[in-house]
Amino acid sequence: MRASRPKVALAAIAAAALAVAGCAESDRDDEGSSGNKKDTLVFGVAGDPKVLDPSFASDGESLRVARQVFETLVRPEEGGTKVSPGLAESWTPDAAGTTWTFKLRSGVKFHDGTDFNAEAVCVNFNRWYNAKGLMQSPDVTAYWQDVMGGFAANEDDTLPPSLFKSCTAKDETTVDLAFTRVSSKIPAALMLPSFSMHSPKALEQYDASNVAGSADDIKYPAYATGHPTGTGPFKFKAWDIANKTLTLERNEDYAGEKAKLKTLIFQTISDENARKQALRSGGIQGYDLVGPADVEPLKSEGFNVLTRPAFNILYLAINQKGNPKLADLKVRQAIAHAINRQALVDSKLPPGAQVAVNFFPETVEGWNGDVTKYDYNVEKAKSLLAEAGASNLTLKFHYPTEVTRPYMPNPKDLFELVSADLQAAGIKVEPIPLKWSPDYLNATTSGSDHDLHFLGWTGDYGDGYNFIGTFFDRQKDEWGFNNPALFEKFKKADTTADQAARVALYKELNADIMNFLPGVPISHSPPAIVFGKDVTGVKASPLTDERFATAEFKS
Template sequence: MRAIRPLALAAAGALALTACGGGGESVDTGGGGGGDGGGDNVLVAAVSAQPDQFDPHVTNAYPSFQVLENVYDTLVVPNAEDLTMEPSLAESWETSEDGLTWTFTLREGVTFHDGSEFDSADVVYSYNRIIDEELANSYRFANVASVEGPDPQTVVITVTQPTPNLLALIGAFKGMAILPEGAAEDLDLTTEANGTGPFQLESSDASSTVLTAYEDYWGGAPSIDGVEFRYITEPAAALTSLRNGEIQWTDNVPPQQVQALGEDQDVELASTPSVDYWYMSMNYDRPPFDNPQVRRAIATAVDRAEVTEAARFEAARPNQTAIPEDSFYYYDYAPFEPDEDAARQLLQESGVSTPITMGLMVTDEFPESVTAAQVIASQLEPIGVNVEVEVLDFATWLDRQDQGDFDAFMLSWLGNIDPADFYEQQHISNGSSNYQGYSNPQVDQLLTQAATETDEDARKELYDQAAKIIVDDVSYLYLYNPDVVQAWTPGLEGYRIRADRAINFEEVQLP
């Protein structure tokens, strides 16, 4: 059995490592590791929200993956430049002629943070845990018949049909992390971690999470001694902390200041188009939002350009189909032009009496969601839809989403690489992230077919067809694609901003 130094509870009672900025008890190893503000060689990074937990196979929260990206590895990983898949724990792979067998050769000399050796049994365990327990990313194995380790350095994945995006499925983000065999039995993975990544989880509490460098990391010891993630919800406060030297890096940059910061000698600013999208979705199980004419009326009343300008200023582009313009899979389809009269007509045709009250659930830990919701509320009021903006902490937001306790909600999808990431589990019937309760047999068929189509042009056509129906049905009301905008102290070297928002600090050198 493998073990790792536990994160002991510092106070009695259950620990709730939520993504909210409020309470929660402290967890600490007792080893320090920079929890008091770090040392001279500890990077202090400001992020907007607290991890909800540290089990990579269970959490869906981006604040958790900001940390876990530095703690765990996957078999393959997106390249920082163009997001194509490259080796990580697997140093090479090959595919059989019929496309049904993928054979991965594992990297030698890799150890977990407890010093135990990594081998194929860990991959088999990790993948089968996700599959057997139907965890958050089990859908990624929909075509997988078996995962086997015929010898310590080889993993064979057999699929039931050609799966052209298998590498993206198993490597796109750390939700597919490789854990040591038996980890879920040996550890409380909500508060503990044992990865093969460049940093070890040292401590976490309601104000920060601390990582320390893993000197035996297979890619070479990190250049810094550790990372302290501090939770600073307000972008203006994060920027002030950066200027004051209290932190050295943040991705919580006030969007209205992006242009001015580009000329600020006291801040190093970088931005790049993302593979993210922001959206609003309505609950199909709650009248009148089960009525397609009501949803289309709301989609017609929303001025996406105005929402984008308010929420992101120049750092985003309106888009009604999720996939960004610079992608091969971009679909230029925008059926909803803002038109109050047309929206009122659609409401009249729906047969639903007005005014309609709609609760719109957002979280203050992503302030742009609050701004966007307020603009949408002002746009819907003239057509007879009274929006009650519900501003929640992120933990409550996630819980209510899971329970289906909402009229409508707003947030973003981050780190999408393959076109399936943009549509499949959000809109296929019984999809793991289909919280709105959407079901369209034609969409199911198109998305299922697209997932196994090996011809890229034919695959794009299938996703285009599915996207058109999804947009017309207003399963999601897509809003915009934001840029990734991050800032750090001048002189910090070795950090690369990425379109998928993965945050990697192992090569960072402090000034």
């Protein structure tokens, strides 16, 4: 899951959302409508969703909502990362590996009563592929560009050619998706909520592709703020930004097993301790991003704490563009040796966290234990700095505020520990704390006025390219380096059809990355999610793909 850097006019979204918002608070008392069984769950989240159309979403809270309202052709297996059937029952490539045939489920309807079929699939793909204007901004269609590259007619010379080529509806339940080349991303990337299927009728009715404004002031259409229309087990009901609630209701016409809950409310409570207290008081019945120190106490109190498998990475990024000293490999090696990563894992992260050896976890194929490792060694760090003529180095160190991430539970605490390590090795640190969104994300993923910063990633699907390719497959402002040989090897890995050969290339790439050392992989952390003592039925997902349709209250 990418760290988004939205530049959205929130006031415009709020106005549109409030126009359709009902009183979500009143739903909380509707617990007796199906007998004595409770059927409304209020779940505490750390932040507001940014947008309700997942085509434009890259933040976790928007995608959490989308996963309940929309469905994709393929989806992750419950509790895992393997590709499994979604709206498609099966999928097969042609001999060249460039055209995939999907057999679709029959009898599925969108929330507005229209049919889901092959034509609807093509409407969705053609909408993305033929995007124009601001829809081609990386701040609007981030995941399309991560996966597919460019569009039918690129309006920016820096955009690559599109991986997607065409969609053909062969009959009501058979659709061909053609691509310009073999790619490791297909079909796994189609699990992303950004490739959710939308009602063609609703897309047209609410002018869903009419993204207006400017790159610094994006204004989304009514569809994206108040009329998301999918096929999922829940339907959108209201988004009350003023009261920080988003309400979904059960889709009574769902083609699969209907949700056990009648109403699902996402309540934004940004402070972690406040979420915990709301759970204990009964104001909410679950929340995400449980603090590491709270896991065992909440378990002992009888709450249902679920620990996700560690499928993420926290890293310290080193920007080689802004400070010429950081382009010296010895300086980057010194930084790596200066950090006591094991102490950080032991003192700041939840049980089960591990020091990272690669930029993706051991559970992903292509992980390589035989790479250059940088043990904690202050004297070696000082020696390397001296050899590089950088003994008096001063670095700007950005860290985020007002945020909790699955891989980064307490950013200020992590900064203080790593900053002390660097200073012990003789590196002076200039702390630069910034609000997570949009200040921190804009500052660290664009421009050159940043030396060091924390960032991370929760995997979208179980392929190594989704981690290291996302970070290092081309020149990016976050890292500020140009390494054509590395970029070419990524291109080769992505276009290698044979899985075993691709995995071997991932192992080589992990070795190359740790030799080049664009940053320091810090840790993999198993984040926790908690539910009330009487809530059951939800299975933790390494992809944060928890399915609230299966949640229910014990009798």
